[in-house]
Amino acid sequence: MQARVKALETLLTEKGLIDPAALDAIVETYETKVGPRNGAHVVAKAWTDPDFAAWLRKDATAAIASLGYTGRQGEHMRAVFNTADTHNVVVCTLCSCYPWSVLGLPPVWYKAPAYRSRAVIDPRGVLEEFGVTLAQDMKIRVWDSTAELRYLVIPERPAGTEGMTAEELAVLVTRDSMIGTGLAKTPEASS
Structure with missing residues (x-):
């Protein structure tokens, strides 16, 4: 190729x-x-600013735009938050709709038919192939992006990050964690 x-x-x-x-x-x-650094900034701000997190839940498009991240395929956004009992995964089953202004260029696997179909049919199996093993009682929600609406996963904030600045936290956020095929890094893993 x-x-x-x-x-x-x-x-x-x-x-x-x-x-x-x-x-x-x-x-x-x-x-x-343009890209994952922008999304990492959004996530870190949500982790450190409860008012911003609430705005992101209510109107992700406006909240993200307030940070200057707008444009190509990021016009209509929805943020979905991972919790202790729910893990979110994003896929585009019809094509490869992806929020470029927030996550940058889509990875090749995101556009692959195998990911697009299997993420819906067997999300737990797909996550395990990405190295993400979740507890069996963890609920997995799969969100299907479209030309009208794209999703950003807000991963859970890693333990041991209390007192870290938004800039330090942003380093822990990966593109895959904002798609849901990964988790945010721990402080130990990022050093």
Whole structure:
């Protein structure tokens, strides 16, 4: 796949249809300015600011936009909160709807038919394949993103993080934890 992408990029560059520098700038934007760091900031703020968390529950689109994260496929958002007894997972069964402005570029597996179908049929099995083993009595809710509505999972705040700043907490939040296929890292795991 990488060889095909490189061949296509080379051909389009040689024909003058794309500028490699512009392409690099777009990719860099989605990797560093738009993406998981934005979502991690949203989660950390929810963990440290109860008023923001309540706003996020009520109107995630507005709450997220208040932090400056709007745009491509992030226009209509809903935040779902993991709890001690419920774990949330996001999938898009029809295509690959994904909140780019908050989570960046979607991972390849998110768009794969196997994930899109199995996440609904066997979410516990899929989570185990991602290394997330939940208690058998833990309820798993699967949320299906659409072109009209995208989801952001607010993972549970890890134990032992009391007194940490929002910036320190954001480092514990991963893209996968905001999709529900992972958990937030513990302070020990992040160091």
